[in-house]
Amino acid sequence: MTISNHSADVAVLGGGPGGYVAARVAAQRGARVVLVEKEREVTCSCGSGVPVTKLDIGGKPVERVALPLIFQKHVDMGHRLDEAGAREVFETVRIYNAVSAEAEGSHREAVRREFSAYC
Secondary structure (H helix, E strand, C coil), X not given: CCCCCCCCCEEEECCCHHHHHHHHHHHHCCCCEEEXXXXXXXXXXXXXXXXXXXXXXXXXXXXXECHHHHHHHHHHCCCCCCHHHHHHHHHHHHXXXXXXXXXXXXXXXHHHHHHHHHC
């Protein structure tokens, strides 16, 4: 088991249908959320088909959920890979994926690279 030092307002236990929605709603309302899941591999237990993508962040593979869905939403909205567009994409990614303050820069760059490859 790996435990990271994260600061959060809300801790959600379990990434199933209820936990996923609870984490998402809390994040959308401005809370810093940590989602704790016991399974080693993140999968969609509710059958919704939410994709999981591994990104290289600081030389380590880190799983992020829903990146292709988020990217497509932003492409459909006309966001480009300029500074403002990249910021909007990253803020949406943070709603669904916990990012510590210390790792924000490396996560932001990895998401920007992935969005660039998607476009």
